[in-house]
Amino acid sequence: MNTTTEQRQTCKSPGQILRELGISPSDSFTNPTSTSRGMAAVSSEPGAFPRTSSSKTGEILVSKNIITESDLNEAMRRKRQQPTKYLGQILCEMGIPQSKIVKTIYFSNKRKKLGEILVDNNIITDEQLNDMLIKQRHQKSMGMHKHLGTMLTLSNTITEVNYINALSAHFSMPVVSLKNFKVSSSLQKAIGEQYALKNRIVVMSNTNHTLTVAIADPHLSIFEYLEKAMPKGKHILFCQARSAEIEKCLNEKYDPFHMVLYR
Numbered sequence: 001m002n003t004t005t006e007q008r009q010t011c012k013s014p015g016q017i018l019r020e021l022g023i024s025p026s027d028s029f030t031n032p033t034s035t036s037r038g039m040a041a042v043s044s045e046p047g048a049f050p051r052t053s054s055s056k057t058g059e060i061l062v063s064k065n066i067i068t069e070s071d072l073n074e075a076m077r078r079k080r081q082q083p084t085k086y087l088g089q090i091l092c093e094m095g096i097p098q099s100k101i102v103k104t105i106y107f108s109n110k111r112k113k114l115g116e117i118l119v120d121n122n123i124i125t126d127e128q129l130n131d132m133l134i135k136q137r138h139q140k141s142m143g144m145h146k147h148l149g150t151m152l153t154l155s156n157t158i159t160e161v162n163y164i165n166a167l168s169a170h171f172s173m174p175v176v177s178l179k180n181f182k183v184s185s186s187l188q189k190a191i192g193e194q195y196a197l198k199n200r201i202v203v204m205s206n207t208n209h210t211l212t213v214a215i216a217d218p219h220l221s222i223f224e225y226l227e228k229a230m231p232k233g234k235h236i237l238f239c240q241a242r243s244a245e246i247e248k249c250l251n252e253k254y255d256p257f258h259m260v261l262y263r
Contacts, residue, residue, distance in 0.1 A: 001050075012072045031092045057087050057105060064104045081166055086170025090170045099223035102171060106220075117166045123158055132157065147217075160242060171218050178202060178214055178245040185255035191226055201208055202241070202249050216243035 003230075058072040067075075075090045082090070092098045112120070115129045132239060134152055139204055148155075149163045153249045158166075168175045187203040190211055196203065199222055202214045209228065217220065226236050 020060070042253060052064075060108050061091070061096075061101065061104055064108070066100050066104050067091060070174040071096065085174070086169075086172040089174050092172075092235065092237050095209075097223075097225055097235065098171075098238055099171075099220055102220055102223065110168070114166050114170050117169050118152070118158060118162065121166075124161050128157055155234055160244075162239055165217060165244060170259045171238070171240070172188065173218060173238055173240045176178045176204070176214055176241050178241050178249050179247055181245075185253070188253075190231065197250060200243070200246050200250065202246055204239070209234055212239065213237070214239045214241035214246060216246045 030178055057074070058067070058075065061067045071091070071094065075094060077088055078086055078090050078094075079085060088098070088101045091101055108203060115124075115133070116125045119126055119129055132148060132155070133234070135200055136146065136148055136242055137150060149158075149166065152158045153163050154159055164175055181202070181204070183202055185193065187206055190203050190206045191201065191213065195201075200216055201222075204212045204214055206212075211226075211234065213226070213236065218238060218240065
C-alpha cells in the first residue's frame with residue numbers, strides 16, 4: 001500500500017470555525033455556555049485529498065435546476081476566497097440541501113465512488129481495490145454486507161484518516177475534530193436525542209438559520225430525513241468526524257459508566 005505524507009493537524013478557534021461556516025459567533029449556540037465547552041475545530045487532516053473540478057459539478061447542478069446560475073456564480077466567488085472548501089460545502093452553507101446536491105451528482109454518474117477516490121489519490125492500487133470488491137461481493141452473497149471503506153480499514157489496507165478524507169471528498173463534507181467537545185442535551189434535542197443516539201450524530205451548533213452536525217457514517221437517507229425536519233428558512237450542514245470521537249462524545253454524555261471495567 002502507498003503511504004501519504006503525515007502532516008501536523010492544525011486547529012482553529014471557535015470564532016474562526018463559525019465564521020467559515022457562515023455563522024455569526026454572537027449567535028452560535030442556543031446555550032451561551034456552550035462556547036466554553038470546546039467547539040469542534042475544522043481539521044487539516046493528514047492525507048487530505050485535492051478538490052475535484054468545481055465548475056463541472058456546478059454545471060451539473062445548474063442543468064438539473066438544483067441551483068441557479070446566480071447561485072453558482074456566488075458559490076464560485078466564495079470558493080476563490082476559500083479555495084480549500086468543496087463547492088458542495090459552500091452551497092450547503094448557502095442553504096442548498098446537501099441531499100439534493102449528493103443525489104444529483106450521484107445520478108448524473110459524475111460523483112466518483114469511494115474506491116476510485118482512493119485509487120486516484122494513490123492510497124490503494126487498482127489491484128487492491130478489485131480484490132476487496134471481490135471479497136465484498138462474496139460476503140454479500142453470504143448475507144453479510146460491509147461498506148468498502150470499513151473493509152479496507154479493518155484489513156489495514158488504509159488508515160482511518162484515509163477513509164475519513166475519502167468520505168469527505170465523496171460527500172463534499174468538511175472534516176471536523178470533536179476533541180474536547182462536550183455534547184449538549186439542548187443541542188441534541190434539535191434533531192431528537194434518540195434519533196441522534198441511534199444514528200451516532202453530534203449536534204455542534206444551532207442558530208436561527210443553520211444547524212451543524214457531525215456524523216461518522218454519512219448516508220443519503222439521514223440527509224433527507226433531517227432536512228425535511230428543518231423549519232422553513234433553516235438549513236442543515238453535515239460534517240465528517242471520526243467514529244471514535246463521536247462515540248467518546250456520546251458515551252461521556254449518555255453512558256457515564258462506559259469507562260468502568262468489569263472483572
